[in-house]
Amino acid sequence: MRRITLLLFFLTLRAAAQQPSTVQGIVVDALTNNPIARASIELRDLGGDANPVTRPGGVDPITAGYPGLTSENGQFVLRNIPPGRYSLVASHTGYVHGEYGQHGPNGKALVLTVPSGQSISGIRLVMMPNAAIAGHAYDSKGAPLAYVQMQARRVTYPDGQFTMTMTSSTVTDDLGAYRLYGLPPGQYVLSAETYTNSVGITPVTVSQTPPVPGVVMSASAHGPMLTDTDPANQNRRKFDIGLIVFYPSAIDPVDAKLMDVRAGEDVKGINVTLDSVRSVVVGGTGTITRGPSNADSTVDVLFIMNATQSVRNRMAFPGGGGRGNPTPLPGAFSFAFPPGGYLAVAMVHATGNELSSGAYQYFNVGLTPANINLALAPTQKISGHVSIEGRSPGSEPDISKLRINFRRIPIIPSANQQSTAAVKNDGSFSSGGVLDGDYAFSITGFPDSLRNAYVKSVRGANVEIVGDSVRLAAQPSGSMDVNIVLGVNGGQISGAAVSNSSESLSNVTVLLVPDVVDRRDLYRSTVTDAVGKYSFDQLPPGDYRLFSWEDVEPDVWFNPAFMSSLRDLGKTVRIVEGTRSEINVTAIPMR
């Protein structure tokens, strides 16, 4: 009897474990709070379930998702949803899509866990209206220019570095008109690039096919041409130039106008004038100066365009095959690029692929030909020692668990330099070989005994410390020593982020800003947990301000204009060595 009862019990459990549920909620406009009708809803299984449910007709549940549409009052109901972990996204024309868990378009999406046999209701998905930028491209005579690639690039500050990220792209039509839409609110620059043979742009040509074999007659976006497809005549290359101009008329992205685009805004009349696109490509010449140690090595050179951070060209220069210092040949070269700012990065790799020397050189291509010299300098190891305040070297065994990560800044996507140094028992460290430049560092691997440690001071002997970075010069002036002193009793603060009505807010950003605003390494940010709590530890003593937002673009606090408008809104906090404080912060609302 007992066995049958047990069996029935297990059967009931299994049945309950597979009961489908209902998921319902509403989709609203982030600014007006009005419901959004006919918004598309997509509930998508994130997988990883022990018992994936097959769908009728052999439809794959991962591919298919569970689609829905909101009613006239913005509500949605999704039925027959098997238990599992899901993403839930709402989308509609004119809005940035909204995901479950977000308060606004910048928030982090959360996983929706659907338990068995229950109804989840009251889900609120928020969508922010998106914006558009429109205008025309003209040539210097005022005639419309077609097939110019227009890009809206959003300005962000990941880790404090000014970056332009392509958000939307289109080409101008025959009237020179363009419209970039679907833009999340934020700060933008607009770029215009003359036609290149880049992937993604299919040239539109008006063509005829005359019956002469090997000849195709066509007109292209930037000039007429007869292409001879006869391989014997391949010297007739299509001419293209990748001239990039930033609105209103800048070649250097530093001079580009920063446009603050608000939610739902339609920014019109953003017109760009491009100088004659049928231009001769300008360029310059360069030389490579080698030392005796790399006279025979092959030098790889990358040419990176500042505006797009893309690699414009790559060259390899074989070794000089001779002694003497310096050897200008064969290291002389010429290049042809559209006008603009560039970075040349030279690297020499020894056998076994280890970087042994190189150079970074910024240069401009303009009316007069550029002339650059890449003077190869050997790599250097960043070395020094870490000590704990108040303790003698060698007395802290756990110090060897620390790792110091060095990273060259600004970060250049194709020419990164980074190295991690292990710390020895006596506190000394030495990184791998890196080229000259500024290196920001971070320390990881803090053991339990050092869980409240923070960087108290950094001093350099025979090396310059700039802010929080180590500046490696091409010509070292002596034996380097980067002296890092760690304090052991950093401060800690924690608390809740609350709304204006004192309600705890989960999944919102909390930011701690040092009063010394250009110490980026001292900025700390986090996202509140499910009950609205945040915490920061290992804080260097000093004065800070605490901020929180319902919805904020990550890293926008590194934008000087943004912070200057907020200075008085933060809560002042003084961190004292070894103290723990409990501080609540009121989140700045979205509207």
Added chain:
Amino acid sequence: MRILLGISLAAFLMQAQAPVPAPIQRPASLSGRVIQSGTKNPVADAAVELVRITPPPAQPGQRTPTPPRISVRTGDDGGFVLRNISPGDYRLYATSDNSFVPVEYGQKTATGLGIPLTLGPDQNLAGVTLTMTATASVSGRVTDGFGEPSVFTSMLAFRIVYNAAGARKIEIVQSVLTDDHGEYRLYWLAPGKYYVSAMPIEGRSYGLPLSFASRFGGATYWATPMLGYRAMETGELVEETWRPIYFPGTTDIRAAKAIVLHDGENVAANFDIAASPVRTLQVRGTVLDANGRPLPNARLTLAPSKPEGHSVVLPAASSDDQGRFAIHGVVAGDYSLFVEGTASSGGNVMAIPLGVVLPRGVGPPGSGDFLTAMIPLSVGIKDLIDLSLTAVPVVDIAWHAEFQTRAGGTAATLLVSPVRDPDLAGAPSSYQELRKTAQGGTLTGVSAGDFRISVGQLPRNTYVKSVRSGLTDVLSDGLHVSGSAPPELEIVIRDNAGTIDGKVFDDKRQTASGAMVAMLPDLDLRQHRIDLFKTATSNADGKFHFDGITPGNYRIFAWEDIQPGDWFDAELMRTFENRGVPVHIDEGDTKSIEAVIIPAEAKN
């Protein structure tokens, strides 16, 4: 940093050619103007290029070869001069930026064909006028059935053309996307007849090419269906796909309204795409080999009998280890279901791109015979389930040729191949290898299905008299292949084919050059006997020539302006039928024909 100003203009491509070092004997020159049609205003800064057709005669003492092309740019008055031209035959072109259609000397209409130019020694040809037509545009707004803009919708401007095999295809001229207002603009279109289609971005697939662009039409692309899922009120999920909507708002391409564009015109075309999503069905069943055993890893493809779009949608699936298959995303209609598999289980069928011929013996390790099947199917309102298909081995078809000719002949010169009839886009390759010897040949590895036998590379002045397979007259009835090899093909080639020399005149009794001439067989032969069609262009004297004509009845048509291949369109030909010149050809006939040109306006 200052803006770069005054970047120097360089006529990078087109420059007035410097005189060649070696002197040309008795050079010719050419001058004229480039003007716009309609206004007759000059076209400044157009590129004018002269391209040599025939190589120049050997010049004694000349060491440097004469350049094959000479080019200049027109001035503000549209004028151009080309000097120092080696006498010979040339073609002359003018191109500008995209607001004008490129033009060739001798074109009568905006998109017609030009004629060659012959320059004699010391000839100074002046007053040459090249007329360029301004391009046109279509713009409008697309809505989604609820009055809302249809955003990011793929808009295509296309023409309907026919390829050399007579199949109707779509040639895409331009593709753009609607913006967030649902607005679009299709531009730089040469004047002509266009159709506009809209497809929501979810339904758009990037097809792989089936055949490549040729003089007669654009490429054909194939794609598997794009599937979406719609939840019904009950929570049931149904599969759907999207069909292109043709202006003014139909899913039937034959009901699409053509938009005729004239020089420099902009036409508005607004429409709604509510009808685009359509519920799809499934085709399920089992496939067996010739011994009745389940055939795993077989590839099943549904080729629509009437492919309508620019991308042929081919629902497809593979059979599992029990030979079971489920094809999703099938829209109601008529299809041919093709099956391909290999007999040995456990080996995967190689993903063979459509149209590729596999040499015999190539295949995955352990592969056995190639098995195929072809079944016509109709899909209506319900799923097709429980189908049971049998795939049979491919066959080898032997052929030999008999030459009833005075000169004799050898089979090694002929190109004999099986062509599917109808030649559906999406059908798998028809054969594995074509072999031939002096006496005949073998078509190896022919798949199951219906075929015509194409005999090409015939000797001059001969025609195919008959192709028989046992009792079957293959020329008129085709060849059905399934399971067992048909009897050896007997191909009879005869000489004494017919010849026609003709001249095209206009209604003023002047000879018409550059006319498109087509000779079509009798009405009842037009669907299956593509081999009987012949085409030519009338030369500067209005003359044209056909030879190798199979005896029979024909009609000859001459058009001032027609899309090559339009003569395969039965409906269109009905409007022209009574303007063709009937001609009867007996064996050995040489006939002289006068044809009157059908002027361009008559088309619409």
